[in-house]
Amino acid sequence: MDQIDAKILSLLHENARMPISEMSRMIAMSQPAVTERLRKLEEQGIINAYRVQLSPQKLGMHTTAFVMFKTNSCPDFITFCEESPEIVELYRTSGEYNFLMKVLTETTASLANLLDKSNVFGFSSVLIVLSTAFEDKNLLKRDK
Amino acid sequence: MDQIDAKILSLLHENARMPISEMSRMIAMSQPAVTERLRKLEEQGIINAYRVQLSPQKLGMHTTAFVMFKTNSCPDFITFCEESPEIVELYRTSGEYNFLMKVLTETTASLANLLDKSNVFGFSSVLIVLSTAFEDKNLLKRDK
DNA sequence: GTTGAAAAAACAGAGGA
DNA sequence: TCCTCTGTTTTTTCAAC
Numbered sequence: 001m002d003q004i005d006a007k008i009l010s011l012l013h014e015n016a017r018m019p020i021s022e023m024s025r026m027i028a029m030s031q032p033a034v035t036e037r038l039r040k041l042e043e044q045g046i047i048n049a050y051r052v053q054l055s056p057q058k059l060g061m062h063t064t065a066f067v068m069f070k071t072n073s074c075p076d077f078i079t080f081c082e083e084s085p086e087i088v089e090l091y092r093t094s095g096e097y098n099f100l101m102k103v104l105t106e107t108t109a110s111l112a113n114l115l116d117k118s119n120v121f122g123f124s125s126v127l128i129v130l131s132t133a134f135e136d137k138n139l140l141k142r143d144k
Numbered sequence: 145m146d147q148i149d150a151k152i153l154s155l156l157h158e159n160a161r162m163p164i165s166e167m168s169r170m171i172a173m174s175q176p177a178v179t180e181r182l183r184k185l186e187e188q189g190i191i192n193a194y195r196v197q198l199s200p201q202k203l204g205m206h207t208t209a210f211v212m213f214k215t216n217s218c219p220d221f222i223t224f225c226e227e228s229p230e231i232v233e234l235y236r237t238s239g240e241y242n243f244l245m246k247v248l249t250e251t252t253a254s255l256a257n258l259l260d261k262s263n264v265f266g267f268s269s270v271l272i273v274l275s276t277a278f279e280d281k282n283l284l285k286r287d288k
Numbered sequence: 289g290t291t292g293a294a295a296a297a298a299c300a301g302a303g304g305a
Numbered sequence: 306t307c308c309t310c311t312g313t314t315t316t317t318t319c320a321a322c
Contacts, residue, residue, distance in 0.1 A: 009198065012196035015194055016193075016194035016195050016196045019316060019317090020316080020317075021316050021317080022316095029289085030289070030290055030291080032290080032291090032317090035318085044202065045199050045202050046198060046202045046203065047196055047197070047198060048197040049159070049160075049197045049280070050159055050160035050161040050194065050195070050197070051157065051160050051194070051196075052153060052156035052157055052191055052193075052194055052195075053191070053192040053193045053194070053195050054190060054192060054283050055189050055192050058188065058189050058190045059190065059283060059284075061283070064235075066235070066237070066244055068271070078277055081277065081278075082277075082278065085285055087281070088279075089276075089278065089279040090276075090279075091208075091210070091274075091275070091276050091277065092273070092274040092275045093210070093271040093272060094274060095269075097271070100271055100273075125239075127212070127237040127238060127241070128237060128238040128239070129235045129237055129244075130235075130236040130238060132234075132236075133222055133225065133226075133234035133236065134225075134226065134234055135232075135233040135234070136193070136195065137229070139200065139203060139232065140203075163297060163298085163317095165298080166297095173309095174308070174310080175297080175298075175299095176299080176300085176308085177308055177309075180307080180308090289322105290321105290322080291320105291321090291322080292319100292320090294317100294320095295319095296315100296316080297315080297316065297317080298313100298314080298315065298316080299313080299314070300311100300313085300314095301312090301313100302312105303308105303309085303310085304307105305306105305308080305309100
C-alpha cells in the first residue's frame with residue numbers, strides 16, 4: 001500500500017465503475033500496471049467488493065432508523081433479522097443492548113409494524129434518523 | 145422500474161464493476177438496451193453512486209463503534225465530525241441523544257482519544273461493535 | 289514497470305415491433 | 306417507447322521485454 005494504491009482506491013471511491021484506462025491516465029501510469037495493482041488489492045482483501053449505492057427514497061423507503069435491541073434468543077433473532085428485508089444492517093454490540101440494527105421502511109407505520117413483530121425476541125429502543133450529515137467518507141483520507 | 149431493472153441492480157449489487165455486456169448476456173437482452181436502462185436509473189437518481197468497499201481490518205482499523213451524542217452546538221459539532229477521519233457516518237436522530245455516528249479506529253485506545261476530543265461538544269454513549277452479522281443487504285430483495 | 293497487437297466491450301446511429 | 310442490429314471507437318487482455 002503506497003501513495004499510488006491510495007490514489008487508485010480514492011478514484012474508485014468516487015466512481016467504482018471508472019475504467020482502468022481512465023485511472024491510468026489520471027495517475028500517469030500504464031494501464032497494465034494499474035490492472036496489476038488492482039488485482040493485488042483485491043487479492044489482499046483490502047478491496048472487499050464493488051457496490052452500487054441505491055437511493056432509499058427513490059425506492060419508496062422514506063424512514064430510516066437505528067434500533068437497539070436486547071434479546072436472549074440470539075440465533076433466532078439473527079435469523080429473523082436476516083429474513084426481514086427492512087433490516088439492512090445488524091451488529092452485535094456491547095452495552096445495555098446487545099444488538100444494533102439499521103432499518104429502512106416506507107413509513108413510520110411500517111417501522112412500527114416491524115417493531116411489533118420483533119417484540120417476541122426482546123425489547124428495543126428506537127432512534128429515528130432525522131437527516132444524514134454524511135455516510136460516504138473515504139477511509140483513506142487520514143491526516144497522518 | 146420493472147423486473148429487468150431490478151435484475152440489473154441485483155447484478156450490480158453483487159459486483160458494481162460487472163461489464164454491461166456480461167449483464168446483457170445474463171438477462172438475455174442486447175447490450176445497448178441494458179446501457180440505456182442503466183443510464184435512466186442513474187438519471188432518475190435510483191442509482192446514487194458506485195462505491196468500492198474496503199476492509200477496515202486490512203487498513204488497520206480494528207475497532208468499530210456507534211456513538212450516540214448529545215450536543216447544543218450542532219454546526220461546530222458537525223464540522224468536528226467532518227474533520228475527524230475516524231467518524232465515517234453521522235446522522236441526526238430523535239430521542240435523548242441528537243446524533244449517532246459510526247466510528248472506525250485502530251484500537252479502543254484511539255477511540256477513547258476521539259471521545260476525549262469530542263467531550264467539549266457534549267456527552268456521549270458508546271456501543272462497541274463486537275461483530276457484524278450483515279451490512280450489505282440488497283435493498284430490492286423484498287417479498288411483496 | 290513499459291510497449292504493442294489481438295480480443296472484448298462500449299458507444300452511437302439506423303431501423304423495426 | 307423500447308428494443309435489435311451494425312459499424313466505429315475505446316478498453317481490456319496478453320504477449321514479450
